[in-house]
Amino acid sequence: MDELNEIFFSCKKDMEKILKKLQEEIHRIRLGSKSVLPILEKIKVKCYASSFPLIEVATITIVDNMNLTIHPWDRAIISYIDKAIIDENLGFMPTNKGEYIHIRIPILTEEGRKNLMKTIKTKTEKAKIFVRTIRKKYNQSIKRLKISEDLSKSGENRIQKITKGSIEKIDVLFLSKEKEILSI
Structure with missing residues (x-):
């Protein structure tokens, strides 16, 4: 079980790094x-x-x-x-x-705002891909462990919950930046 908990901890940590990097990149996209x-x-x-x-x-x-x-x-x-x-x-x-x-600082035109949104959308999609890649990596780590099939399945389910939570955070980040850009 210690090995599983270590996998969950590492998975969550890696996904949080992706989220933090995305936040920094999106924050750099300026408006005022x-x-x-x-x-x-x-x-x-x-x-x-x-x-x-x-x-x-x-x-x-x-x-x-x-x-x-x-x-x-x-x-x-x-x-x-x-x-x-x-x-x-x-x-x-x-x-x-x-x-x-x-x-x-130049004023953004409607076209400029749409281009910013495309850039942000691309960055968020890449972050989601990275999160899914991390999920795959840790699911494979679970399969390599010498544990029962039930334990393995519950481990994969927990990895999926961590993944789902990370993707939801990415979506929230995207929506808040979209609201900020389109409301000004």
Whole structure:
């Protein structure tokens, strides 16, 4: 039974990793300045012979829903910040104003929203495929164990419940992002 519990634990852990990765990918799909802020904070800026998260070398200010400003603590690194944001390829261009960087987030058109939804749908479908692959892997692990057929069948049923729960979480994540994108 310990082997079975270990399989269930590992299966759940692997499926949670897939869900976490999907959440991060979907969260990166931006709509306004508030959704871009966490992404900008983590951008690595190469300066002072090292690499720092943007939040450690500058202050990021939300001006309004579609505008941000970045004020570096040392004006000498403004070009490095500019380059780091451009290299991140987030779908907008920073404007270097000399003392600070201005970012205007473009307004999404109806077509842009539909394209975002297609991207999100593709990512969620891939996540579901990964979850099903994990299910298959752990079902095979159960079959390799030297246990009774009843125990094996109940183990596979439990793996199926874990899989179903993970897929439901993926669907909830998709629906909440869809609501967010289509309601703005």
